[in-house]
Amino acid sequence: MRQSHFFCKTLKTNPKEGDAISHKLLLRGNFISQLASGVYSFLPLGLRAHRNIEKIIREEIEKIGGQEVLLPSLQPKEIWLKTKRWDEMDPPLFRVKDRHSKEFALGPTHEEVITGLVKLAIQSYKDLPVALYQIQTKFRNEMRFYGGLMRAREFIMKDLYSFHADKDDLEKFFNKAIGAYEAIFNRCGLKAIKSEASGGIFTKENTYEFQILSEMGEDRILFCENCCWASNLEVAEVKDGGKCPKCEKGKLEKRNSIELGHIFRLGSKYSETIGLYFKDKEGNEKPVIMGCYGIGIGRLLATVVEINNDEKGIVWPKELAPFPIHLIQIGEGQDVKKVAETVYSSLMEFGFESLYDDRQDKTAGEKFAEADLIGMPCRIVVSERTIEKDCVEIKPRDEVKAELVRIDYLQQFFNSKLKVQNSKLQP
Protein backbone atom coordinates (compact mmCIF):
# COMPACT_ATOMS: atom_id res chain seq x y z
CA MET A 1 0.00 0.00 0.00
CA ARG A 2 1.40 3.34 -1.05
CA GLN A 3 1.23 5.80 1.79
CA SER A 4 0.72 8.67 -0.64
CA HIS A 5 -2.76 7.23 -1.25
CA PHE A 6 -3.38 5.64 2.13
CA PHE A 7 -6.38 6.90 4.12
CA CYS A 8 -4.58 7.76 7.33
CA LYS A 9 -3.91 11.15 8.89
CA THR A 10 -1.95 10.88 12.08
CA LEU A 11 -1.77 13.62 14.70
CA LYS A 12 1.47 15.20 15.79
CA THR A 13 0.32 15.53 19.39
CA ASN A 14 -1.87 13.53 21.71
CA PRO A 15 -5.58 14.20 21.43
CA LYS A 16 -7.29 15.51 24.57
CA GLU A 17 -9.83 12.66 24.62
CA GLY A 18 -9.53 10.12 27.34
CA ASP A 19 -6.56 9.19 29.42
CA ALA A 20 -5.98 5.59 28.43
CA ILE A 21 -2.69 5.30 26.54
CA SER A 22 -4.28 2.92 24.06
CA HIS A 23 -7.12 5.35 23.41
CA LYS A 24 -4.73 8.23 22.77
CA LEU A 25 -2.43 6.18 20.53
CA LEU A 26 -5.24 4.61 18.52
CA LEU A 27 -6.76 8.04 17.90
CA ARG A 28 -3.44 9.71 17.22
CA GLY A 29 -2.32 7.00 14.83
CA ASN A 30 -5.69 7.26 13.08
CA PHE A 31 -6.63 3.64 13.69
CA ILE A 32 -10.09 4.60 14.91
CA SER A 33 -12.35 7.62 14.90
CA GLN A 34 -15.04 8.51 17.39
CA LEU A 35 -18.58 9.09 16.17
CA ALA A 36 -20.26 9.31 19.58
CA SER A 37 -19.40 8.35 23.11
CA GLY A 38 -18.67 4.62 23.00
CA VAL A 39 -19.18 4.42 19.23
CA TYR A 40 -16.18 4.18 16.93
CA SER A 41 -15.31 3.81 13.27
CA PHE A 42 -12.41 1.59 12.33
CA LEU A 43 -10.13 3.20 9.77
CA PRO A 44 -7.88 1.19 7.43
CA LEU A 45 -5.06 0.73 9.96
CA GLY A 46 -7.39 -0.20 12.79
CA LEU A 47 -9.49 -2.51 10.67
CA ARG A 48 -6.42 -4.39 9.48
CA ALA A 49 -5.34 -5.03 13.06
CA HIS A 50 -8.91 -6.03 13.93
CA ARG A 51 -9.02 -8.46 11.00
CA ASN A 52 -5.75 -10.01 12.12
CA ILE A 53 -7.24 -10.71 15.54
CA GLU A 54 -10.34 -12.15 13.88
CA LYS A 55 -8.12 -14.43 11.81
CA ILE A 56 -6.37 -15.78 14.91
CA ILE A 57 -9.70 -16.32 16.66
CA ARG A 58 -11.22 -18.12 13.67
CA GLU A 59 -8.21 -20.43 13.44
CA GLU A 60 -8.16 -21.30 17.12
CA ILE A 61 -11.92 -21.71 17.51
CA GLU A 62 -12.19 -23.89 14.39
CA LYS A 63 -9.38 -26.05 15.78
CA ILE A 64 -11.66 -27.04 18.68
CA GLY A 65 -14.60 -27.66 16.38
CA GLY A 66 -16.40 -24.30 16.26
CA GLN A 67 -18.35 -23.57 13.09
CA GLU A 68 -18.94 -19.99 12.06
CA VAL A 69 -22.41 -18.53 11.66
CA LEU A 70 -23.73 -14.98 11.52
CA LEU A 71 -26.80 -14.17 13.60
CA PRO A 72 -29.01 -11.07 13.37
CA SER A 73 -28.67 -8.03 15.60
CA LEU A 74 -32.36 -7.26 15.29
CA GLN A 75 -34.10 -9.68 17.64
CA PRO A 76 -37.86 -9.82 18.32
CA LYS A 77 -39.07 -8.96 21.80
CA GLU A 78 -40.84 -12.34 22.24
CA ILE A 79 -37.67 -14.39 22.49
CA TRP A 80 -36.35 -12.03 25.14
CA LEU A 81 -39.59 -12.26 27.11
CA LYS A 82 -39.22 -16.06 27.15
CA THR A 83 -35.96 -15.87 29.07
CA LYS A 84 -37.26 -12.88 31.09
CA ARG A 85 -34.22 -10.92 30.01
CA TRP A 86 -36.29 -8.25 28.21
CA ASP A 87 -36.74 -6.67 31.64
CA GLU A 88 -33.79 -8.14 33.54
CA MET A 89 -31.30 -6.87 31.01
CA ASP A 90 -32.62 -3.36 30.75
CA PRO A 91 -30.60 -0.99 30.75
CA PRO A 92 -27.95 -3.07 28.90
CA LEU A 93 -30.61 -3.87 26.33
CA PHE A 94 -31.11 -1.47 23.45
CA ARG A 95 -34.76 -1.53 22.39
CA VAL A 96 -36.11 -0.34 19.06
CA LYS A 97 -39.50 -0.35 17.33
CA ASP A 98 -40.36 -1.02 13.73
CA ARG A 99 -42.95 1.04 11.83
CA HIS A 100 -45.77 -1.18 13.13
CA SER A 101 -44.61 -0.56 16.70
CA LYS A 102 -43.32 -4.12 16.97
CA GLU A 103 -40.48 -4.12 19.45
CA PHE A 104 -37.00 -5.50 18.94
CA ALA A 105 -33.80 -5.75 20.94
CA LEU A 106 -30.47 -4.87 19.35
CA GLY A 107 -28.54 -7.98 20.30
CA PRO A 108 -26.21 -7.52 23.28
CA THR A 109 -25.56 -11.29 23.27
CA HIS A 110 -27.13 -14.20 21.41
CA GLU A 111 -28.23 -17.00 23.77
CA GLU A 112 -31.88 -16.49 22.84
CA VAL A 113 -31.30 -16.50 19.11
CA ILE A 114 -28.85 -19.36 18.94
CA THR A 115 -30.77 -21.63 21.30
CA GLY A 116 -33.84 -21.17 19.12
CA LEU A 117 -31.76 -21.82 16.02
CA VAL A 118 -30.21 -24.99 17.36
CA LYS A 119 -33.62 -26.21 18.49
CA LEU A 120 -34.60 -26.48 14.83
CA ALA A 121 -31.81 -28.98 14.21
CA ILE A 122 -31.41 -31.05 17.39
CA GLN A 123 -33.66 -33.99 18.22
CA SER A 124 -31.35 -36.80 19.30
CA TYR A 125 -28.19 -37.33 21.31
CA LYS A 126 -26.70 -38.26 17.93
CA ASP A 127 -26.98 -34.61 16.90
CA LEU A 128 -24.76 -33.51 19.80
CA PRO A 129 -22.35 -31.96 20.54
CA VAL A 130 -22.49 -28.80 18.44
CA ALA A 131 -20.34 -25.66 18.69
CA LEU A 132 -21.30 -22.54 16.77
CA TYR A 133 -19.63 -19.15 16.88
CA GLN A 134 -19.82 -15.78 15.23
CA ILE A 135 -17.86 -12.55 14.98
CA GLN A 136 -20.52 -9.90 15.06
CA THR A 137 -21.51 -6.47 16.30
CA LYS A 138 -23.02 -6.24 19.76
CA PHE A 139 -25.04 -3.35 21.17
CA ARG A 140 -25.06 -2.63 24.85
CA ASN A 141 -26.85 0.29 26.39
CA GLU A 142 -24.38 0.55 29.25
CA MET A 143 -24.49 3.35 31.77
CA ARG A 144 -20.99 4.37 30.99
CA PHE A 145 -18.29 3.92 28.38
CA TYR A 146 -14.60 4.45 28.87
CA GLY A 147 -11.13 4.17 27.40
CA GLY A 148 -12.16 4.29 23.76
CA LEU A 149 -12.50 0.69 22.64
CA MET A 150 -12.11 -0.59 26.22
CA ARG A 151 -15.83 -0.42 26.76
CA ALA A 152 -17.99 0.71 23.89
CA ARG A 153 -21.74 0.69 23.30
CA GLU A 154 -21.30 -0.92 19.92
CA PHE A 155 -18.46 -3.40 19.57
CA ILE A 156 -17.50 -6.54 17.74
CA MET A 157 -17.47 -9.70 19.76
CA LYS A 158 -16.59 -13.29 19.11
CA ASP A 159 -19.28 -15.35 20.77
CA LEU A 160 -19.12 -19.13 20.82
CA TYR A 161 -21.94 -21.38 22.07
CA SER A 162 -21.61 -25.09 22.71
CA PHE A 163 -24.39 -27.68 23.09
CA HIS A 164 -23.93 -30.99 24.88
CA ALA A 165 -25.80 -34.08 25.97
CA ASP A 166 -24.43 -33.98 29.50
CA LYS A 167 -22.22 -32.07 31.90
CA ASP A 168 -19.20 -34.29 31.32
CA ASP A 169 -19.23 -33.52 27.66
CA LEU A 170 -19.60 -29.80 28.38
CA GLU A 171 -16.63 -30.10 30.74
CA LYS A 172 -14.48 -31.65 28.00
CA PHE A 173 -15.31 -28.87 25.60
CA PHE A 174 -14.95 -26.25 28.31
CA ASN A 175 -11.35 -27.30 28.83
CA LYS A 176 -10.68 -27.22 25.11
CA ALA A 177 -12.11 -23.70 25.00
CA ILE A 178 -9.76 -22.67 27.80
CA GLY A 179 -6.87 -23.97 25.69
CA ALA A 180 -8.12 -22.10 22.63
CA TYR A 181 -8.43 -18.88 24.63
CA GLU A 182 -4.90 -19.24 25.95
CA ALA A 183 -3.65 -19.78 22.40
CA ILE A 184 -5.54 -16.74 21.11
CA PHE A 185 -4.19 -14.42 23.80
CA ASN A 186 -0.66 -15.77 23.41
CA ARG A 187 -0.72 -15.15 19.68
CA CYS A 188 -1.87 -11.60 20.43
CA GLY A 189 1.24 -11.18 22.56
CA LEU A 190 -0.63 -11.16 25.87
CA LYS A 191 -0.28 -13.28 28.95
CA ALA A 192 -3.82 -13.78 30.15
CA ILE A 193 -4.70 -14.87 33.66
CA LYS A 194 -7.61 -17.24 34.13
CA SER A 195 -9.68 -15.97 37.00
CA GLU A 196 -12.75 -17.26 38.83
CA ALA A 197 -15.73 -14.96 38.49
CA SER A 198 -19.47 -14.56 38.77
CA GLY A 199 -21.88 -15.36 35.96
CA GLY A 200 -23.88 -12.15 36.34
CA ILE A 201 -27.06 -12.18 34.30
CA PHE A 202 -25.99 -15.27 32.36
CA THR A 203 -25.77 -18.05 34.92
CA LYS A 204 -25.58 -18.74 38.63
CA GLU A 205 -22.61 -21.05 38.22
CA ASN A 206 -19.10 -19.78 38.72
CA THR A 207 -17.38 -18.80 35.51
CA TYR A 208 -13.90 -18.03 34.25
CA GLU A 209 -12.64 -14.71 33.05
CA PHE A 210 -9.43 -14.11 31.16
CA GLN A 211 -7.73 -11.09 32.64
CA ILE A 212 -4.71 -8.96 31.78
CA LEU A 213 -3.06 -7.08 34.62
CA SER A 214 -3.21 -3.38 33.86
CA GLU A 215 -3.81 -0.19 35.78
CA MET A 216 -6.32 0.71 33.09
CA GLY A 217 -8.52 -2.24 33.95
CA GLU A 218 -11.82 -1.79 35.74
CA ASP A 219 -11.82 -5.25 37.24
CA ARG A 220 -10.24 -6.07 40.56
CA ILE A 221 -8.73 -9.50 40.98
CA LEU A 222 -6.79 -11.26 43.68
CA PHE A 223 -3.70 -12.61 42.03
CA CYS A 224 -1.00 -15.03 43.17
CA GLU A 225 2.42 -14.11 41.74
CA ASN A 226 3.71 -17.56 42.51
CA CYS A 227 1.29 -19.82 40.61
CA CYS A 228 -0.85 -17.25 38.74
CA TRP A 229 -4.06 -18.41 40.40
CA ALA A 230 -6.57 -15.59 40.42
CA SER A 231 -10.09 -14.78 41.45
CA ASN A 232 -12.31 -11.83 40.75
CA LEU A 233 -12.70 -9.83 43.93
CA GLU A 234 -16.50 -10.04 43.65
CA VAL A 235 -16.49 -13.82 44.25
CA ALA A 236 -13.23 -14.29 46.13
CA GLU A 237 -13.45 -16.28 49.34
CA VAL A 238 -9.93 -15.31 50.31
CA LYS A 239 -8.53 -11.97 51.36
CA ASP A 240 -6.03 -9.48 49.99
CA GLY A 241 -2.63 -10.34 51.45
CA GLY A 242 -3.76 -13.87 52.32
CA LYS A 243 -2.22 -17.14 51.21
CA CYS A 244 -2.97 -18.52 47.77
CA PRO A 245 -5.53 -21.35 48.15
CA LYS A 246 -3.97 -23.25 45.25
CA CYS A 247 -0.21 -23.34 45.75
CA GLU A 248 -0.40 -22.36 49.45
CA LYS A 249 2.86 -20.47 49.04
CA GLY A 250 2.19 -17.24 47.21
CA LYS A 251 0.74 -14.13 48.78
CA LEU A 252 -2.42 -12.79 47.20
CA GLU A 253 -2.37 -9.29 45.83
CA LYS A 254 -5.20 -7.05 44.75
CA ARG A 255 -4.60 -5.90 41.19
CA ASN A 256 -6.45 -4.00 38.49
CA SER A 257 -7.10 -5.95 35.36
CA ILE A 258 -8.86 -5.88 32.03
CA GLU A 259 -11.44 -8.57 31.36
CA LEU A 260 -10.72 -9.84 27.85
CA GLY A 261 -12.86 -12.91 27.75
CA HIS A 262 -15.43 -14.68 29.81
CA ILE A 263 -16.54 -18.29 29.61
CA PHE A 264 -19.69 -19.69 31.17
CA ARG A 265 -21.19 -23.06 31.92
CA LEU A 266 -24.78 -22.17 31.16
CA GLY A 267 -26.14 -25.62 31.97
CA SER A 268 -29.79 -25.96 31.00
CA LYS A 269 -30.93 -22.43 31.85
CA TYR A 270 -31.60 -21.37 28.25
CA SER A 271 -32.42 -24.78 26.81
CA GLU A 272 -35.21 -25.21 29.37
CA THR A 273 -36.74 -21.76 28.93
CA ILE A 274 -36.55 -21.92 25.15
CA GLY A 275 -37.40 -25.60 24.88
CA LEU A 276 -34.22 -27.12 23.49
CA TYR A 277 -34.54 -30.82 24.41
CA PHE A 278 -33.16 -34.02 22.92
CA LYS A 279 -33.82 -37.77 23.29
CA ASP A 280 -31.05 -39.73 24.98
CA LYS A 281 -30.14 -43.38 24.29
CA GLU A 282 -32.95 -44.58 26.54
CA GLY A 283 -35.47 -42.37 24.81
CA ASN A 284 -35.77 -39.91 27.69
CA GLU A 285 -36.25 -36.27 26.86
CA LYS A 286 -33.52 -34.08 28.36
CA PRO A 287 -32.51 -30.45 28.14
CA VAL A 288 -29.37 -29.70 26.17
CA ILE A 289 -26.43 -28.59 28.32
CA MET A 290 -24.88 -25.35 27.10
CA GLY A 291 -21.74 -23.30 27.42
CA CYS A 292 -20.92 -19.86 26.07
CA TYR A 293 -17.62 -18.15 25.48
CA GLY A 294 -17.02 -14.50 24.59
CA ILE A 295 -14.14 -12.26 23.57
CA GLY A 296 -14.48 -8.53 22.94
CA ILE A 297 -12.27 -7.94 19.94
CA GLY A 298 -12.07 -4.15 20.18
CA ARG A 299 -11.18 -4.42 23.84
CA LEU A 300 -8.53 -7.02 23.00
CA LEU A 301 -7.10 -4.68 20.38
CA ALA A 302 -7.00 -1.78 22.85
CA THR A 303 -5.42 -3.99 25.50
CA VAL A 304 -2.66 -5.07 23.12
CA VAL A 305 -1.87 -1.39 22.52
CA GLU A 306 -2.17 -0.61 26.23
CA ILE A 307 0.52 -3.21 26.96
CA ASN A 308 2.73 -2.82 23.88
CA ASN A 309 3.85 0.76 23.50
CA ASP A 310 6.75 3.07 24.25
CA GLU A 311 7.23 6.83 24.36
CA LYS A 312 7.20 6.97 20.56
CA GLY A 313 4.07 4.99 19.89
CA ILE A 314 2.63 1.55 19.38
CA VAL A 315 4.76 -1.60 19.13
CA TRP A 316 2.55 -4.15 17.38
CA PRO A 317 3.04 -7.85 17.98
CA LYS A 318 3.92 -9.44 14.64
CA GLU A 319 0.66 -11.28 14.08
CA LEU A 320 -1.50 -8.23 14.72
CA ALA A 321 0.38 -5.52 12.85
CA PRO A 322 -1.69 -3.89 10.11
CA PHE A 323 1.29 -4.37 7.80
CA PRO A 324 4.28 -6.61 8.52
CA ILE A 325 6.68 -4.11 6.96
CA HIS A 326 6.92 -0.34 6.75
CA LEU A 327 9.07 0.57 3.77
CA ILE A 328 10.34 4.14 3.84
CA GLN A 329 11.92 6.04 1.04
CA ILE A 330 14.09 8.99 2.06
CA GLY A 331 15.30 11.64 -0.35
CA GLU A 332 13.95 12.69 -3.71
CA GLY A 333 16.69 11.33 -5.95
CA GLN A 334 15.56 9.29 -8.94
CA ASP A 335 17.94 6.48 -7.96
CA VAL A 336 16.46 6.22 -4.49
CA LYS A 337 12.94 6.21 -5.87
CA LYS A 338 13.80 3.52 -8.41
CA VAL A 339 15.38 1.25 -5.82
CA ALA A 340 12.54 1.79 -3.36
CA GLU A 341 9.99 0.87 -6.02
CA THR A 342 11.95 -2.29 -6.82
CA VAL A 343 12.16 -3.27 -3.17
CA TYR A 344 8.42 -2.60 -2.80
CA SER A 345 7.49 -4.94 -5.62
CA SER A 346 10.03 -7.55 -4.54
CA LEU A 347 8.51 -7.63 -1.06
CA MET A 348 5.14 -8.24 -2.63
CA GLU A 349 6.59 -11.10 -4.66
CA PHE A 350 7.99 -12.61 -1.48
CA GLY A 351 4.47 -12.46 -0.04
CA PHE A 352 4.80 -9.42 2.24
CA GLU A 353 2.36 -6.59 1.84
CA SER A 354 4.22 -3.52 3.02
CA LEU A 355 3.10 -0.03 3.82
CA TYR A 356 5.29 1.99 1.45
CA ASP A 357 6.05 5.59 2.42
CA ASP A 358 6.56 6.98 -1.07
CA ARG A 359 5.58 10.54 -0.12
CA GLN A 360 7.79 13.22 -1.59
CA ASP A 361 6.66 16.14 0.55
CA LYS A 362 7.55 14.68 3.96
CA THR A 363 10.89 15.00 5.69
CA ALA A 364 12.84 12.05 7.03
CA GLY A 365 12.11 13.01 10.61
CA GLU A 366 8.39 13.15 9.98
CA LYS A 367 8.39 9.76 8.29
CA PHE A 368 10.34 8.13 11.11
CA ALA A 369 8.19 9.69 13.80
CA GLU A 370 5.03 8.52 12.07
CA ALA A 371 6.43 5.03 11.50
CA ASP A 372 7.24 4.72 15.20
CA LEU A 373 3.79 6.00 16.11
CA ILE A 374 1.84 3.47 14.06
CA GLY A 375 4.31 0.78 15.01
CA MET A 376 4.79 -1.79 12.24
CA PRO A 377 7.15 -4.52 13.48
CA CYS A 378 9.76 -4.09 10.75
CA ARG A 379 11.03 -0.86 9.18
CA ILE A 380 12.96 -0.85 5.94
CA VAL A 381 14.66 2.36 4.81
CA VAL A 382 15.88 3.10 1.31
CA SER A 383 18.03 6.24 1.00
CA GLU A 384 21.10 7.63 -0.77
CA ARG A 385 23.11 6.31 2.12
CA THR A 386 21.89 2.74 1.74
CA ILE A 387 21.85 2.44 -2.04
CA GLU A 388 25.49 3.47 -2.22
CA LYS A 389 26.17 0.06 -0.72
CA ASP A 390 23.40 -1.73 -2.65
CA CYS A 391 21.69 -2.17 0.69
CA VAL A 392 18.54 -1.32 2.59
CA GLU A 393 18.40 -0.62 6.29
CA ILE A 394 16.26 -2.93 8.40
CA LYS A 395 15.14 -2.13 11.93
CA PRO A 396 12.66 -4.03 14.10
CA ARG A 397 10.29 -1.63 15.90
CA ASP A 398 11.27 -2.96 19.32
CA GLU A 399 15.01 -2.62 18.80
CA VAL A 400 17.29 0.38 18.67
CA LYS A 401 19.89 -0.92 16.26
CA ALA A 402 19.36 -1.15 12.53
CA GLU A 403 21.28 -3.38 10.16
CA LEU A 404 22.21 -3.06 6.52
CA VAL A 405 21.11 -5.90 4.25
CA ARG A 406 22.11 -6.32 0.62
CA ILE A 407 19.14 -5.88 -1.68
CA ASP A 408 19.85 -9.09 -3.61
CA TYR A 409 19.91 -10.88 -0.28
CA LEU A 410 16.54 -9.64 0.98
CA GLN A 411 14.49 -12.73 0.27
CA GLN A 412 16.92 -14.98 2.09
CA PHE A 413 17.06 -12.50 4.92
CA PHE A 414 13.33 -12.66 5.43
CA ASN A 415 13.08 -16.40 4.99
CA SER A 416 15.77 -17.09 7.51
CA LYS A 417 15.59 -14.37 10.08
CA LEU A 418 12.47 -12.38 10.61
CA LYS A 419 9.70 -14.76 9.64
CA VAL A 420 7.26 -11.91 9.61
CA GLN A 421 3.79 -13.23 9.04
CA ASN A 422 1.90 -12.23 6.00
CA SER A 423 -0.95 -10.08 7.22
CA LYS A 424 -2.81 -9.50 4.00
CA LEU A 425 -6.49 -8.86 4.43
CA GLN A 426 -8.74 -11.79 3.91
CA PRO A 427 -11.01 -11.53 0.88
Place this chain on the structure above:
RNA sequence: CGGGGUAUGGUGUAAUGGCAGCACGAAUCCUUUGGGAGGAUUUAGUCCCAGUUCAAGUCUGGGUACCCCGACCA
Protein backbone atom coordinates in the same frame (compact mmCIF):
# COMPACT_ATOMS: atom_id res chain seq x y z
C1' C B 1 -28.89 6.41 36.97
C1' G B 2 -26.05 9.54 41.03
C1' G B 3 -21.71 12.87 41.57
C1' G B 4 -17.81 16.11 39.38
C1' G B 5 -15.95 18.77 35.06
C1' U B 6 -15.50 20.82 30.03
C1' A B 7 -17.47 23.16 25.44
C1' U B 8 -13.52 28.97 21.00
C1' G B 9 -10.91 27.58 13.18
C1' G B 10 -9.64 20.66 10.93
C1' U B 11 -6.46 19.88 15.87
C1' G B 12 -4.51 22.00 20.56
C1' U B 13 -5.03 26.45 23.22
C1' A B 14 -5.44 32.19 24.82
C1' A B 15 -8.59 36.59 25.58
C1' U B 16 -10.89 42.13 33.74
C1' G B 17 -18.11 42.27 30.32
C1' G B 18 -15.07 46.30 25.53
C1' C B 19 -11.31 45.14 17.97
C1' A B 20 -11.59 36.95 18.96
C1' G B 21 -5.35 36.06 19.22
C1' C B 22 -1.41 32.17 19.03
C1' A B 23 0.60 27.32 17.61
C1' C B 24 -0.06 23.01 14.69
C1' G B 25 -2.63 21.44 10.24
C1' A B 26 -4.22 22.65 5.24
C1' A B 27 -3.09 25.64 0.43
C1' U B 28 0.66 28.25 -2.95
C1' C B 29 5.82 29.46 -3.76
C1' C B 30 11.02 29.16 -2.42
C1' U B 31 14.80 26.76 0.48
C1' U B 32 15.51 22.00 2.95
C1' U B 33 15.79 16.15 2.96
C1' G B 34 18.52 10.40 8.32
C1' G B 35 14.37 12.00 13.52
C1' G B 36 7.60 15.74 13.25
C1' A B 37 13.10 21.49 9.12
C1' G B 38 12.99 27.09 7.72
C1' G B 39 10.94 31.56 5.24
C1' A B 40 6.91 34.34 2.59
C1' U B 41 1.71 34.64 1.44
C1' U B 42 -3.17 32.56 2.38
C1' U B 43 -7.08 29.75 4.88
C1' A B 44 -10.62 28.77 8.79
C1' G B 45 -13.60 29.55 14.94
C1' U B 46 -16.81 31.37 20.18
C1' C B 47 -22.14 24.09 20.83
C1' C B 48 -27.73 25.41 20.61
C1' C B 49 -32.03 28.50 22.54
C1' A B 50 -33.49 32.35 25.63
C1' G B 51 -32.26 36.35 29.14
C1' U B 52 -29.31 40.55 31.62
C1' U B 53 -26.40 44.71 29.36
C1' C B 54 -24.87 50.53 25.61
C1' A B 55 -21.84 46.05 24.84
C1' A B 56 -21.62 38.68 26.07
C1' G B 57 -16.51 33.88 24.15
C1' U B 58 -16.90 35.87 29.19
C1' C B 59 -22.71 36.87 33.50
C1' U B 60 -27.85 34.14 34.34
C1' G B 61 -31.48 30.19 33.02
C1' G B 62 -32.59 26.01 29.97
C1' G B 63 -30.96 22.35 26.40
C1' U B 64 -27.32 19.26 23.94
C1' A B 65 -22.67 16.93 23.45
C1' C B 66 -18.21 15.16 25.36
C1' C B 67 -14.71 13.77 29.51
C1' C B 68 -13.83 11.78 34.53
C1' C B 69 -15.52 8.99 39.24
C1' G B 70 -19.26 5.20 41.23
C1' A B 71 -22.99 0.46 40.08
C1' C B 72 -22.91 -2.99 35.22
C1' C B 73 -20.05 -5.61 31.30
C1' A B 74 -16.40 -8.40 26.64
